[in-house]
Amino acid sequence: MLAADDPLILDLVEWVAREERSHAELMESWRTACPRLTVWEDAIERGYLMRQARLVTVTAKGRELLSTSGRRTA
Structure with missing residues (x-):
């Protein structure tokens, strides 16, 4: 489950x-420019x-994460 400080991963x-989405588009x-902002890497990991x-x-x-978070899955 996501920690309270992980809303960007959910987004x-x-x-x-x-x-x-293509990898290039993502x-x-x-x-x-922030080396501490590792949203992509964290979502993969x-x-x-x-x-x-x-x-x-x-x-x-x-998809389970989105569903349990009340987010759109498609």
Whole structure:
């Protein structure tokens, strides 16, 4: 489950769930100059997102996270 300080991870997973995203699109849209902001890496490490070739998709665990958080899954 997400910690109280992880709303950006939830936002990212929800954003990817809305429509198919390429890895390049995700990197462009979610880039940051802050080295401490590791939203993409944290979402991958926790199993909410995965990269398949050029696409980024939401995993079953990510969809469960959205559902239990009351967020949109599609």
